[in-house]
């Protein structure tokens with residue numbers, strides 16, 4: 293499209309966005325949802341299959357209790373009501389990666405309903421309503437070969453791998469989220485981040501977006517103030533937290549340009565493209581009636597015992613929000629400082645660095661400073677930057693031991709991020725170590741004093757602040773490998789009395 297998009301500020305001044313998120317989480321159970329096939333990732337194609345997950349005639353599904361326990365725990369953590377009785381439903385559609393030609397899912401009787409998740413955005417708490425959390429089975433994977441970039445167009449063959457078919461999948465659907473105005477993209481990202489952290493804390497999934505165990509569809513619509521909500525689109529293929537934010541923003545801009553031109557928004561799915569950050573039209577959205585849902589006749593209803601649910605609730609771990617408050621207190625941070633830690637996605641990283649023996653202040657300095665800057669520059673999540681908490685702790689240990697000064701530590705950290713090895717190895721291989729040999733430094737100090745007699749006189753007459761210029765000269769002479777504090781002490785000792 294060649295249309296020039298309007299500026300974001302203008303869009304949010306004229307329109308009100310309503311967003312909604314549908315998130316799929318692959319559960320980390322040992323076996324599949326309705327059969328005993330293993331769920332481990334990476335097996336040869338079609339080696340984790342049996343008559344049930346291949347949909348062979350006469351095979352019968354049996355629900356996985358561990359998956360039901362996991363979804364109830366997710367529902368409880370999201371403040372949902374847990375149904376006393378509910379059923380699975382057949383969602384009918386023909387697709388090659390769905391061998392039964394229907395998916396066992398839940399329709400009008402989901403197991404968890406009507407909850408919420410509180411998220412922090414810019415220091416404000418936004419309560420996101422949860423409409424439902426239900427259980428279903430994953431599909432297989434289709435691979436198109438012989439064409440460009442794995443697309444079906446131009447492919448000579450399509451292959452199907454059913455290893456993933458039947459892996460338990462939890463779908464979490466929010467209620468529509470109005471009223472976020474310009475913050476809509478950030479709210480969407482904050483929600484998915486918080487949801488990921490909650491689920492990870494529960495230990496029921498590894499929730500890795502890049503590996504597809506957490507997948508997110510983003511609904512976006514715009515309306516004029518005081519008017520009805522607009523037609524929404526559903527953006528698929530959103531594979532990172534950053535993309536969640538970008539997808540909402542890009543869809544808001546696109547919809548505004550359509551509406552500004554007097555056009556109408558089509559209800560459809562759209563695909564998000566990582567490289568360009570924009571969305572393109574997918575298929576027009578099916579409505580529920582297209583799927584001809586009906587109760588699954590091969591499975592008994594789920595009727596979780598109230599005492600069991602109460603037991604699961606009592607055994608929930610400390611959830612991220614509570615955990616963060618406790619850390620904020622331990623680290624002695626203001627709300628604002630804690631917010632920047634959160635925005636940077638650095639809570640767990642700092643926590644792990646502190647656990648490896650670094651002070652909270654030093655850990656925060658590295659993760660929010662140098663490493664955040666590098667992550668922003670290369671457009672990756674901080675956690676994927678290439679430095680581990682253990683390495684950052686090791687680096688700070690070298691600084692604390694006086695072996696590296698701040699500038700050198702930053703150079704070493706660059707090497708860590710570039711995969712050159714551990715901080716100690718890089719310090720050695722790059723020949724970086726603080727010159728603390730006072731003999732060698734004294735020579736450099738004397739040279740600096742001799743070369744700057746005017747400054748030396750000032751210091752002699754008590755103007756200690758002038759020492760900075762001499763420290764700079766010595767640092768330059770030692771190519772930054774001296775400890776500035778030691779140099780300063782030596783200069784002042786030389787020129788006093």
Ligand SMILES: [Zn+2]
Nearest residue numbers: 327329342345
């Ligand atoms: Zn199976």
